[in-house]
Amino acid sequence: MRTQKISVLLKKRFAAPNWVKHKEPREVHMFVDLLLQEFEEIRTEVKQILPQGILRKHRRTDSNGSTASSRSNPLRDDRLNRSNTQKARSQLLETHLAKLFKQKMEIFTKVEQTQESVITTIVKLSLKSLQEFVRLQTFNRSGFQQIQLDIHFLKFTLKRIAEDEAAVDFLLDEVIVSTAERCLDPVPLEPPILDRLVQTKLAKTSEQSMPS
Numbered sequence: 001m002r003t004q005k006i007s008v009l010l011k012k013r014f015a016a017p018n019w020v021k022h023k024e025p026r027e028v029h030m031f032v033d034l035l036l037q038e039f040e041e042i043r044t045e046v047k048q049i050l051p052q053g054i055l056r057k058h059r060r061t062d063s064n065g066s067t068a069s070s071r072s073n074p075l076r077d078d079r080l081n082r083s084n085t086q087k088a089r090s091q092l093l094e095t096h097l098a099k100l101f102k103q104k105m106e107i108f109t110k111v112e113q114t115q116e117s118v119i120t121t122i123v124k125l126s127l128k129s130l131q132e133f134v135r136l137q138t139f140n141r142s143g144f145q146q147i148q149l150d151i152h153f154l155k156f157t158l159k160r161i162a163e164d165e166a167a168v169d170f171l172l173d174e175v176i177v178s179t180a181e182r183c184l185d186p187v188p189l190e191p192p193i194l195d196r197l198v199q200t201k202l203a204k205t206s207e208q209s210m211p212s
Contacts, residue, residue, distance in 0.1 A: 022143035
């Protein structure tokens, strides 16, 4: 079953490297490609057996109720980028808790018998599993930055797969928070570096998907 394959994929990803000795990230890890491939194959299979539902894109909103861009993130790097590690971690957790109370979001809603509902639920459960695997590890700064980069890339790519964008973004943020909690020195990549690495990966992915 494909959900089991995703579970094995996550387990291998976090059991294989020594996260305390991780080297500085230079690109999005190939694990992300494999995960997205599994999601795409699940989507293809689900489309063959379930009807399409009403498209409902649940966008993240800020405190004023306006729609926020996926790049507008309360957990962005400037929250972490402090010389004092404890202060950075504390601020990150405070922001996360404030967002929890502010949004009062239902992450796992009732699963409907539609393509979108089933696919989105599988994505959400996979991200929740990802968070649990993170909690079993200890990361150095570079390991934390690798997870930060991979999650940032997923924020762009999961939009075309999962319907509930706000909940998916929230779960991705939770992975970052959990990684920071388990990191010895949670100093993030600088935003320009992070964006450059993500854009490079997006361009490469676009080229590979073009017909020859």
